[in-house]
Amino acid sequence: MEPQTPVGEIGERALIRHLRSRIPSGPGVIVGVGDDAAAVETGPLTLVTSDTLVEGIHFRREWSPPRLLGRKALSVNLSDVAAMAGLARYATVSLCLPPDIPLAFVDGLYDGLLERAAETGVSLVGGNLSASEDRVVVDMTVLGQGDHLVRRTGGLAGDLVVVTGTLGAAAAGLRALEKGARLDGDGDLSNRGAWPADAADGLVPCLRAQLDPSPPLAFGRALAEQDIVHAAMDLSDGLSGDLLSLCEESELSAWIEPEWLPVDPCAAALEKETGGDAFSLALHGGEDYQMLMAVPPERVDALREVAGVWSVTLSVVGQFAPGAPGLSLRFGEAMRKLRPKSHDHFAGRERRREPAPEA
Amino acid sequence: MEPQTPVGEIGERALIRHLRSRIPSGPGVIVGVGDDAAAVETGPLTLVTSDTLVEGIHFRREWSPPRLLGRKALSVNLSDVAAMAGLARYATVSLCLPPDIPLAFVDGLYDGLLERAAETGVSLVGGNLSASEDRVVVDMTVLGQGDHLVRRTGGLAGDLVVVTGTLGAAAAGLRALEKGARLDGDGDLSNRGAWPADAADGLVPCLRAQLDPSPPLAFGRALAEQDIVHAAMDLSDGLSGDLLSLCEESELSAWIEPEWLPVDPCAAALEKETGGDAFSLALHGGEDYQMLMAVPPERVDALREVAGVWSVTLSVVGQFAPGAPGLSLRFGEAMRKLRPKSHDHFAGRERRREPAPEA
Numbered sequence: 001m002e003p004q005t006p007v008g009e010i011g012e013r014a015l016i017r018h019l020r021s022r023i024p025s026g027p028g029v030i031v032g033v034g035d036d037a038a039a040v041e042t043g044p045l046t047l048v049t050s051d052t053l054v055e056g057i058h059f060r061r062e063w064s065p066p067r068l069l070g071r072k073a074l075s076v077n078l079s080d081v082a083a084m085a086g087l088a089r090y091a092t093v094s095l096c097l098p099p100d101i102p103l104a105f106v107d108g109l110y111d112g113l114l115e116r117a118a119e120t121g122v123s124l125v126g127g128n129l130s131a132s133e134d135r136v137v138v139d140m141t142v143l144g145q146g147d148h149l150v151r152r153t154g155g156l157a158g159d160l161v162v163v164t165g166t167l168g169a170a171a172a173g174l175r176a177l178e179k180g181a182r183l184d185g186d187g188d189l190s191n192r193g194a195w196p197a198d199a200a201d202g203l204v205p206c207l208r209a210q211l212d213p214s215p216p217l218a219f220g221r222a223l224a225e226q227d228i229v230h231a232a233m234d235l236s237d238g239l240s241g242d243l244l245s246l247c248e249e250s251e252l253s254a255w256i257e258p259e260w261l262p263v264d265p266c267a268a269a270l271e272k273e274t275g276g277d278a279f280s281l282a283l284h285g286g287e288d289y290q291m292l293m294a295v296p297p298e299r300v301d302a303l304r305e306v307a308g309v310w311s312v313t314l315s316v317v318g319q320f321a322p323g324a325p326g327l328s329l330r331f332g333e334a335m336r337k338l339r340p341k342s343h344d345h346f347a348g349r350e351r352r353r354e355p356a357p358e359a
Numbered sequence: 360m361e362p363q364t365p366v367g368e369i370g371e372r373a374l375i376r377h378l379r380s381r382i383p384s385g386p387g388v389i390v391g392v393g394d395d396a397a398a399v400e401t402g403p404l405t406l407v408t409s410d411t412l413v414e415g416i417h418f419r420r421e422w423s424p425p426r427l428l429g430r431k432a433l434s435v436n437l438s439d440v441a442a443m444a445g446l447a448r449y450a451t452v453s454l455c456l457p458p459d460i461p462l463a464f465v466d467g468l469y470d471g472l473l474e475r476a477a478e479t480g481v482s483l484v485g486g487n488l489s490a491s492e493d494r495v496v497v498d499m500t501v502l503g504q505g506d507h508l509v510r511r512t513g514g515l516a517g518d519l520v521v522v523t524g525t526l527g528a529a530a531a532g533l534r535a536l537e538k539g540a541r542l543d544g545d546g547d548l549s550n551r552g553a554w555p556a557d558a559a560d561g562l563v564p565c566l567r568a569q570l571d572p573s574p575p576l577a578f579g580r581a582l583a584e585q586d587i588v589h590a591a592m593d594l595s596d597g598l599s600g601d602l603l604s605l606c607e608e609s610e611l612s613a614w615i616e617p618e619w620l621p622v623d624p625c626a627a628a629l630e631k632e633t634g635g636d637a638f639s640l641a642l643h644g645g646e647d648y649q650m651l652m653a654v655p656p657e658r659v660d661a662l663r664e665v666a667g668v669w670s671v672t673l674s675v676v677g678q679f680a681p682g683a684p685g686l687s688l689r690f691g692e693a694m695r696k697l698r699p700k701s702h703d704h705f706a707g708r709e710r711r712r713e714p715a716p717e718a
Binding site: 011012013030031034035036037038039040041042043044045046047048049050051052054056057058079080081083084086090092094096125126127128130131132133135137139141142143144146149151152153232233234249342344 | 370371389390393394395396397398399400403404406407408410411413415416417438439440442443445453484485486487489490491494496498500501503505508511512593703
């Protein structure tokens, strides 16, 4: 089969056979791809999560090399499992493919999927191949094992709001893509678009954060061993929107100290080029796939030790407080109400988000 | 929220909140919808399968009332678990929705999903909501428990080819939809299309077989208790295509005796109206979601007893034989080569299927 052959010419069954031949077996896989269902060894408690990347909504084919798309499709699900302090073990992938898409695209996507799976000890155990009229859809489900879960519901008033890593790089990467910057399938800069040559250093980390995120998986999993964190979730929709979600689940309010935000330095450099402000990206921009946690003040040092082991940086950015779910920005002694701006996929634009009506 | 409000106006988070409020908790669900991942109690062996319904490929919105679509999206996955002799326990659903689709569609789909889940003891534990440009995609993943699995690989030469139920009704139902016949959301005939009044009796069972299939779930699961069946799979792509798959997995050939095929009587009546032949639908038509099994001749009576308990009919339709994967039709002493005709979703048409090249 030639790489440029459209999948419609190859046919569904031949393509399934081809992809199946690429998937290695893995530990705990009793029945892998090729039967009615896969059968895998699990512990008494199984974590399950699904996340979908839809062409035109979550990615563009001309922006995402297929290998990076495959890596990201898995990573966004791994992030969910890690945010529960779980260990991802198995994955299934449902692909919807337009008939004119070339084999090279599907193989590239599988290159990334299988590579990322190997890096993280995950076995691909099945999935589904469907036609679609004109859009690629990648829907993945990941199964994991868990024991001491960290949920969204356990936050207490007085807990500190803590995030891993830096914020805003993925959103800055999205802006860079809009301005013509591109990565190739190896994750190297292939086009700097409208950016001057001296911006290239900041471009690559931001583009990678957007196209090939690296959630702090080992750190998340390590939280199962510790009794440090009251509540956690991953940052997929942006700090403001996700913090409001954590407030809603834990029935708390929260404030953020703007000066404490770990604004990504590459995002800051890129935004400066265009006269923009990376603070807003760090506060509202999505897809950082860092972790957001509610941590009692006396346990922050212990958490820093765990983070150090896994080379993860931590930032205290605010505090949870009693009261109806809602957010504030703290300026010295003054509090100003903060309205989360989350991306609304249906509306296709940013939508100011009102707190959920009380139940 | 008014039923006709487009989901794009409601917004992603409000819709998630609404759907979440509709999902009951269930046995074994430690963490249900609303966290980063669900956590469910499982046995040491977990079955996992995914199947996708894509608008324009697997269904049309004007043909499938949303309630029946929700039922079918779950049923096709339940069928896969039952064909492994497993028990379905949990499900996740990933929905891609165009922004202009009304809330009533999503609620109808959830009506069917939740109703079918309750009928079969399955708990909906999570999923994902995405926008799409203009097509609905329903991708479901079902987790089940299994112990004594029945796989596709265990067939032996001399085993009889056995199917449950009747064949061809779902394909006849698809033809009826093409000719304007319709069911309403309750599964009752709302339009008989081009069909005469006296065909209505045959129409409804065929339309239901297509839009709301009923796989023999309890019978499939019961096979875990027995050591009767060497290999099994569900009939989703049509007897000829699926039997060739079973041959490939078990490294056998097989013949079918045309007169033994349990042609669905309603399909036969409908085809007769239009001068067609239901035999071809029973042989090649897909989506019957019956079971196809390899059964040693001396165990067929024992299998009939199990089938009787679950009110399932069985038909011996042929036999497996040594040799390279391939199919024949037997006419008395003569064998004629049978080429499977399976629907190829990518090609958008029936494609004659060649056996897989030998490994």
